[in-house]
Amino acid sequence: MKAMRDAMKSLAAMANGKAAFDRAAVGVAANAIREKSGAAMMQLFPEGSTQHPSEALPKIWTDWPGFEFGAKTLEMRTGQLTAAEEPAALKKALGEVAGVCKDCHNRFRSR
Ligand code: HEC
Numbered sequence: 001m002k003a004m005r006d007a008m009k010s011l012a013a014m015a016n017g018k019a020a021f022d023r024a025a026v027g028v029a030a031n032a033i034r035e036k037s038g039a040a041m042m043q044l045f046p047e048g049s050t051q052h053p054s055e056a057l058p059k060i061w062t063d064w065p066g067f068e069f070g071a072k073t074l075e076m077r078t079g080q081l082t083a084a085e086e087p088a089a090l091k092k093a094l095g096e097v098a099g100v101c102k103d104c105h106n107r108f109r110s111r
Pocket of ligand 1: 001002004005008033041054055056057067068069070071074097098100101102104105108109
């Protein structure tokens, strides 16, 4: 999750003109998110892992299809990041990706 946050930060800097737009760098960041989403993300949450200090809500396991949907949607949306050819398109794609992060956190994270 922390790697995803860092990737989102570097993408936001490029989308907002705070860093030079560089498609190779966009690809690297999008990949970092993709690698941590989908099936890889689901593996991070084996049933019962709330026993460890964690902000993960038990709802993850009672609504596994909802969680799986979020993880897979995130994986899919990273494709829109890679497809962005200029900052405005990146900004739009980034907004959609951030929406997926937020939606899942609202439902499955305790704070
Ligand atoms: C399918 C659900 C889901 C999606 C999608 C998701 N997250 Fe999370 N995220 C969680 C859960 C659950 C936690 C709490 C994990 C814990 O405490 O064990 C979390 C925690 C975090 C944390 C807290 C630090 C940490 O490592 O625990 C950060 C930062 C974070 N997510 C960033 C992101 C970003 C950025 C995205 C989008 C690119 C994203 N997340 C997408 C479910 C999700």
